[in-house]
Amino acid sequence: MTPDFLLEMYRRILRIRYFDEAAVELVRQGELPGVAHTTIGQEAEVVGACMAVRVDDYMVGNHRSHGHPIGKGADMKRLMAELLGKVTGVNRGKGGSMHLADFSVGSVGETSIVGSGVPVAAGAALAARMLGTDRVCLCFFGDGATNEGAFHEGLNLAAIWKLPVIYLCENNQYAVTTPAAEVVAVRNIADRARAYDIPGVVVDGQDPVAVYEVVSEAVQRARQGLGPSLIEAKTYRYLEHAEGLPIAAQYRTAEEVAAWKARDPVVTFRQRLIQEGVATPEALDQVVAAVRAEVAEAVAYARSSPYPDPEEAFTGVYSTPVGGVR
Amino acid sequence: MREITYLQAIYEAQREEMQRDARVFIMGEDLESSVYGTTRGFTEEFGRERVRNTPLSENGFVGAAAGAAMVGLRPIVDINIASFMYVAMDQLVSIVAKATYMYGGQARVPLVIRAAMFYNGANAAQHSDRPYPMFMNMPGLKIIAPSSPYDIKGLLKTAIRDDDPVLCFEDATLWFTKEAVPEEEYLIPLGQAAVKREGRDVTVVAVAGAVRQALDAAQVLAQEGISVEVVDPRSLVPLDVATILASVEKTGRLVVVDPAHQTCSAASEIAALVAERGFWSLSAPIVRVATPDVHVPFSPPLERQLYPTSERIVAAVRQTLRESAASA
Ligand SMILES: Cc1ncc(C[n+]2csc(CCOP(=O)(O)OP(=O)(O)O)c2C)c(N)n1
Ligand SMILES: [Mg+2]
Numbered sequence: 001m002t003p004d005f006l007l008e009m010y011r012r013i014l015r016i017r018y019f020d021e022a023a024v025e026l027v028r029q030g031e032l033p034g035v036a037h038t039t040i041g042q043e044a045e046v047v048g049a050c051m052a053v054r055v056d057d058y059m060v061g062n063h064r065s066h067g068h069p070i071g072k073g074a075d076m077k078r079l080m081a082e083l084l085g086k087v088t089g090v091n092r093g094k095g096g097s098m099h100l101a102d103f104s105v106g107s108v109g110e111t112s113i114v115g116s117g118v119p120v121a122a123g124a125a126l127a128a129r130m131l132g133t134d135r136v137c138l139c140f141f142g143d144g145a146t147n148e149g150a151f152h153e154g155l156n157l158a159a160i161w162k163l164p165v166i167y168l169c170e171n172n173q174y175a176v177t178t179p180a181a182e183v184v185a186v187r188n189i190a191d192r193a194r195a196y197d198i199p200g201v202v203v204d205g206q207d208p209v210a211v212y213e214v215v216s217e218a219v220q221r222a223r224q225g226l227g228p229s230l231i232e233a234k235t236y237r238y239l240e241h242a243e244g245l246p247i248a249a250q251y252r253t254a255e256e257v258a259a260w261k262a263r264d265p266v267v268t269f270r271q272r273l274i275q276e277g278v279a280t281p282e283a284l285d286q287v288v289a290a291v292r293a294e295v296a297e298a299v300a301y302a303r304s305s306p307y308p309d310p311e312e313a314f315t316g317v318y319s320t321p322v323g324g325v326r
Numbered sequence: 327m328r329e330i331t332y333l334q335a336i337y338e339a340q341r342e343e344m345q346r347d348a349r350v351f352i353m354g355e356d357l358e359s360s361v362y363g364t365t366r367g368f369t370e371e372f373g374r375e376r377v378r379n380t381p382l383s384e385n386g387f388v389g390a391a392a393g394a395a396m397v398g399l400r401p402i403v404d405i406n407i408a409s410f411m412y413v414a415m416d417q418l419v420s421i422v423a424k425a426t427y428m429y430g431g432q433a434r435v436p437l438v439i440r441a442a443m444f445y446n447g448a449n450a451a452q453h454s455d456r457p458y459p460m461f462m463n464m465p466g467l468k469i470i471a472p473s474s475p476y477d478i479k480g481l482l483k484t485a486i487r488d489d490d491p492v493l494c495f496e497d498a499t500l501w502f503t504k505e506a507v508p509e510e511e512y513l514i515p516l517g518q519a520a521v522k523r524e525g526r527d528v529t530v531v532a533v534a535g536a537v538r539q540a541l542d543a544a545q546v547l548a549q550e551g552i553s554v555e556v557v558d559p560r561s562l563v564p565l566d567v568a569t570i571l572a573s574v575e576k577t578g579r580l581v582v583v584d585p586a587h588q589t590c591s592a593a594s595e596i597a598a599l600v601a602e603r604g605f606w607s608l609s610a611p612i613v614r615v616a617t618p619d620v621h622v623p624f625s626p627p628l629e630r631q632l633y634p635t636s637e638r639i640v641a642a643v644r645q646t647l648r649e650s651a652a653s654a
Contacts, residue, residue, distance in 0.1 A: 058397060060393075089430070090430065090432075091428065091429050091430030091432070092430035092431065093430070094427060094428055094429075094430050095428045095429055095430060099428050099429070101428075101429035101430070101432050101433065102432075103429075103432040103433070108393070108396050108397060108433065109396070109425060109428075109429050109432075109433060111420065111421060113416060113420040116389065116416055116417065116420055116421060118389070119385065119386045119387070119388070119389025119390050119392075119393065119417060120389050120390070120392055120393035120396070120417075120421055121393060122386070122389070122390045122393060123389060123390035123391055123392060123393025123394040123395070123396075124393040124394065124396065124397050125393075126390060126393070126394050126399075127393065127394040127395075127397045127398055127399045128397070130351065130375060130376075130394070130399060131349075131397075131398055131399070137393075149385060150385055150386065150389065150416060150417075153381075153383035153385055153386025153387075153389075154386050154389065154390070156381060156383065156386070157380075157381070157383060157386050157387065157390055160381065161378075316426065316427050316430065316431045317426070317427050317465045317466050318426065318466065318468070318490045319426055319431070319434045319435075319436075319489040319490050320488060320489050320490055322468065322516075322517060322563065322564035
């Protein structure tokens with residue numbers, strides 16, 4: 001891994017962190033409609049995985065995937081504009097926080113019905129192969145999603161058809177307030193791979209390099225026609241399930257939260273870059289400042305963008321329009 | 327001209343489109359062995375990659391078809407019996423119907439889902455659904471319900487070429503009906519109703535298998551000097567409201583016949599549209615002839631009576647004539 005590559009990892013981790021911190025602020029100020037499920041705390045696994053694929057590889061995400069197009073290199077301005085419901089948003093203001101898609105970086109859509117992206121990813125991977133490309137599909141979902149039927153049907157399809165798809169479970173330990181340990185029958189979610197006779201790997205989701213390495217191996221297998229893999233990244237979300245959603249329940253201890261935060265990838269990865277002589281603290285500070293400026297620019301762009309014309313609601317239900325939408 | 331069955335027409339439409347466009351492929355359960363003959367010989371001709379036998383995972387393979395469609399392929403999904411669509415409801419509704427809109431036009435979903443409506447054959451409540459009205463209530467899906475071999479061939483070919491998801495509801499009561507179908511290629515546009523019989527006195531709009539009953543009823547009534555116009559919408563989304571309204575303007579009376587359950591049926595929607603837009607042409611209340619809101623029972627004498635029959639249509643037509651005479 002070249003210093004430039006590691007620096008780019010750092011840059012993308014920061015982008016996601018600051019982007020989502022800005023999103024939280026916008027929710028609190030009432031500028032972001034609805035709620036926002038943040039990736040804060042999970043940036044390392046997102047970036048490690050996204051940087052193991054090419055920009056023309058496909059990606060499918062879920063309700064908690066603001067960071068994923070960013071990890072794949074998307075322009076933050078149009079993502080932020082989407083979060084604010086503006087016409088300049090990636091989905092023209094029709095998708096919002098839980099349904100970002102940015103086809104320009106291979107992000108073919110995030111879906112907020114838990115588990116529903118798993119079969120879609122299998123299909124994108126099938127098409128990649130049938131169209132004669134060596135593209136793969138990277139599919140993100142949570143621990144909770146692995147209890148959905150769609151997850152199991154999708155994994156089985158991918159396995160029997162040896163599809164080039166990498167299933168990345170972001171095990172942030174909870175589905176809203178339900179601990180994975182209580183509702184998943186196996187010890188590790190990666191163990192579920194055994195039912196489909198595919199590789200199942202557990203990785204430290206707070207270490208972007210470790211995630212990059214295991215995903216790279218899975219990508220290589222996929223491109224060689226050896227089929228899908230299931231990777232479980234152990235990670236943690238720092239904030240509540242969704243910003244803007246009042247969750248009163250006490251379901252995790254302060255000690256647990258503190259223990260995970262002590263391994264914050266924003267901090268630990270920076271230390272590592274310095275220790276390994278990849279960059280000086282000054283150089284990293286410059287990255288911090290540059291990313292802060294990028295995020296500020298994205299927020300300004302989103303704020304100054306117009307809302308869609310009300311007529312926009314009545315367009316785009318079909319690619320080939322039919323009469324009488326109204 | 328040669329005559330072919332409804333099933334043969336499906337076979338020809340699929341085969342021609344797969345020959346024409348390498349992006350078209352078909353997936354479903356037991357396709358390779360082609361249980362009903364609509365994919366006979368396909369594996370030999372197109373290979374197993376494009377004739378894809380699936381496991382029993384309707385939600386999974388509908389979702390996979392959606393994903394494949396979103397990035398450039400044109401899948402046909404044979405979901406077998408329409409009742410099995412419920413198992414795939416998550417993908418049909420949350421992905422297939424919504425992706426184009428929700429992703430702001432970045433995604434196209436050129437996907438055809440073929441679903442056979444297997445009613446009036448003693449298959450009881452769980453295998454006899456005619457569920458197209460549920461899907462009419464979901465924007466983003468196009469819906470065809472062809473009533474003859476000629477129509478299904480032309481409509482299915484168009485559906486496969488369409489850039490949006492199209493649900494093709496195939497009326498299994500029509501599977502073995504025969505009709506003259508040209509050897510030469512033809513297409514039927516979506517959203518174009520067919521006037522299957524011209525008439526002056528009453529318009530009967532009939533959906534799918536009910537078209538035959540409507541034509542039979544028209545025949546009976548003609549002997550009494552009552553002239554019935556039979557309109558087949560052929561596609562329910564988009565719906566050719568103009569042709570229906572023009573017919574009602576001419577006749578002043580409307581009977582809508584629909585094999586689906588009555589509440590929120592296609593017939594209900596058509597009746598509502600005519601009430602809203604064609605009210606002043608009406609000289610009698612609109613009558614719906616649909617399946618009552620009970621589940622489909624197993625025993626044939628229980629089942630048979632539920633669906634629209636030519637007798638019920640004849641009675642409905644007479645009712646509209648009586649009521650307009652009474653008010654005149
Ligand atoms: C099918 C479905 N059921 C329930 C919900 C409500 N819901 C939204 S997110 C969520 C938790 C998902 O947990 P997980 O998959 O672990 O993802 P995380 O939010 O932890 O990243 C739930 C229950 C939903 N969106 N879809
Ligand atoms: Mg979770």
